Amino acid sequence: MATPPTSIGFRLLISFLFSLFVVSVSFSPADEYLLDCGSAVDSTVDNRRFVVDSPASNAAFFSSDGSISLRAVDPSPNLPQIYRTARVFTRPAKYEFNVGEKGTHLVRLHFHRFNSSKIDFSEAEFHVVVNGYVVLRNFSGEDESSTKFGPRVREFLIWVDVGKVVIRLVPSKDSKFAFVNAIEVISAPRDLIADVATSVSHDGTGKYKGLIHQGMEVVYRINVGGQKVTPFNDTLWRTWVPDDEFFKTGEGSDKIYFSSRIKYRAGGASREVGPDNVYNTARVVKSRNRSVPQVNMTWEFPVTKGYKYLIRMHFCDIASMSLGMLYFNVYINGNLAYQDFDISYFTDYMLASPFYMDFVVEVDDPSDLMSIGVGPSSKSVENAVDAILNAVEIMKMNNSMGSLDGDIPAEMILSRCPNRRNISTLISVMAFMCILTSVYIVARRRRVRDGFGWSKLPVDDVPSDDLKASRRP
Incomplete structure (x- = not known):
């Protein structure tokens, strides 16, 4: 059962104990x-x-x-x-x-x-x-x-x-x-990136294959409803930042904190996928006045258009009092990414057990904004939690040029x-060749000039009698 933080000292103590545990089982x-x-x-x-x-x-x-x-x-x-x-x-x-x-x-x-x-x-x-x-x-x-x-x-x-x-x-x-x-x-870890995700577009959803061979950049890593998680508290030495800057709508939503143990299990999210300090906080939508609220929680993230993005959404039901009562819809860029998500089914009917879903979406919005939302579905029930989100990761995928930028x-x-060293070498070689060429040209000109100096003039071939005859009046 989720309980609000009763004191700052208590939360610090729990965080410290979690930190010691994480360090002891570090990847x-x-x-x-x-x-x-x-x-x-x-x-x-x-x-x-x-x-x-x-x-x-x-x-x-x-x-x-x-x-x-x-x-x-x-x-x-x-x-x-x-x-x-x-x-x-x-x-x-x-x-x-x-x-x-x-x-x-x-x-x-x-x-x-x-x-x-x-x-x-x-x-x-x-x-x-x-x-x-x-x-x-x-x-x-x-x-x-x-x-x-x-x-x-x-x-x-x-x-x-x-x-x-x-x-x-x-x-x-x-x-x-x-x-x-x-x-x-x-x-x-081998389970960090799965090869298949759900593609989401205006035309609906489908399967996207080949994720593991993509180059990716981590653009956002968000701890929803919680504080900053430093590398010391993460088995993969990651940093998770609070979501307050990106949280846009969600009247009637609440932040919650879970002080008990997160139950990692085979087939679900491992501690390397997400640490305890990420899964023990969340934002939730709860029924009020015995009616299901018609409100979605929405987050917006500035991104670069023209790329595909891998969106990983982390869920851990730390708010429900019993199993089989939490159903909600997942939205990406206003498109329905998953309808009537039953977290109990995907966690083998275990509370406080983490699970994540991967979506691939291409951003072509002129505003360069990506929106992510969760909200009640047609199966949501009164007097229960009607939506939850613990964390979000957004990763840019390489384009057709093999580029992330x-x-x-x-x-x-x-x-x-x-390499500039190669340029310098090339310039030196070219300069040396120019010098050799210049020396060759100068030497050839001297040889030609000297050859003309020793040649007989045409007058040397004229007989002397003809010369004398030409002088007579």
């Missing part, structure tokens, strides 16, 4: 690389050790002749160590990570434009390509659409079957540079931005 990935870029010493963040990326270390991860390591000037005392250093590239560079497990890998890139006495970070502009996917283009290290300053984390899900994760950073122009503060490459393929980006 152990087959592949895990954590790099503190540009640092001379290893760093620890959220009990995780980020190692240096220096070529002098036992394992050199990056290759570039034009890299600079920087340290922040007067950083904030609360700034994590990984954001106090950076590696800057004035030439195209790449990081290579050997992976032993085929499958989806999480790639997190950390950026922070700190104060430096050696470089102006406002001049940064670069592209990032990961295993052939264009994940960032003309990126400056800041999100143009955001008014918030500070560290940025861009997270991607990349299918790997070649034994390596290769991250390429390419300055967009000769006058620009690339940088990165930290990198994470982690093999994902624009319509330019990786091949074009890499061909347009060759």
Whole structure:
């Protein structure tokens, strides 16, 4: 049974106990690389050790002749160590990570434009390509659409079957540079991404296959009705933010908090799919005055049109007092995505057991907004919970060009931005050839001039008698 929070101290105690439990059963990935870029010493963040990326270390991860390591000037005392250093590239560079497990890998890139006495970070502009996917283009290290300053984390899900994760950073122009503060490459649990989802459009619903081979960027990860969940409290070291900024309508809805144990089960959502601190909070619609309210809860998210998106909606019935009473509809962009959803059926008739549904939708709305909603259905009953949502994740899928940022393929980006060392070598060779050509031309001209100097003049062939005759009057 759901109970409202009785005190801040009680909630903090429960969260702390959950945190200790999560740490004790933390997921152990087959592949895990954590790099503190540009640092001379290893760093620890959220009990995780980020190692240096220096070529002098036992394992050199990056290759570039034009890299600079920087340290922040007067950083904030609360700034994590990984954001106090950076590696800057004035030439195209790449990081290579050997992976032993085929499958989806999480790639997190950390950026922070700190104060430096050696470089102006406002001049940064670069592209990032990961295993052939264009994940960032003309990126400056800041999100143009955001008014918030500070560290940025861009997270991607990349299918790997070649034994390596290769991250390429390419300055967009000769006058620009690339940088990165930290990198994470982690093999994902096999149940994190399913291969099949439900497609939703104006024409109805269908099946979408082939999800696991898509490149994806995590755009939003929302904890509905709850507080921020930090990487320390998540077995995959994710961050979940509160939904208040995105929640638009839902008169009569309530936030709830569940203080008992979340019941993970085989075949349902695992702790790696969603942590306890996500499933023990929610927003709900409840019947009032012995009637089913005709109200939907709606969330709106700014997105980039022209892409398909994977929408994962997390459900866990922490509000009902008995099974078989919670039915509701699910809407995406105003289209009915699922009618009369019976959460008891999908959780094998177990309360407080998590479940998620995946939907794929293409955004073509001129407003660049995606809406998600839940509300009572024709099967909703009085004196019961009539809709619930615990969390939402939204992931952008790569387009036909293999890009998550624009319509330019990786091949074009890499061909347009060759290594400057190769350019310098080419220029040197061309200059040397020009010198040789000049020397050859000068020598040939001298030879020709000298040859004319020793030639007989035509007068030398005229007989002397003829000359004398020509002088007579």
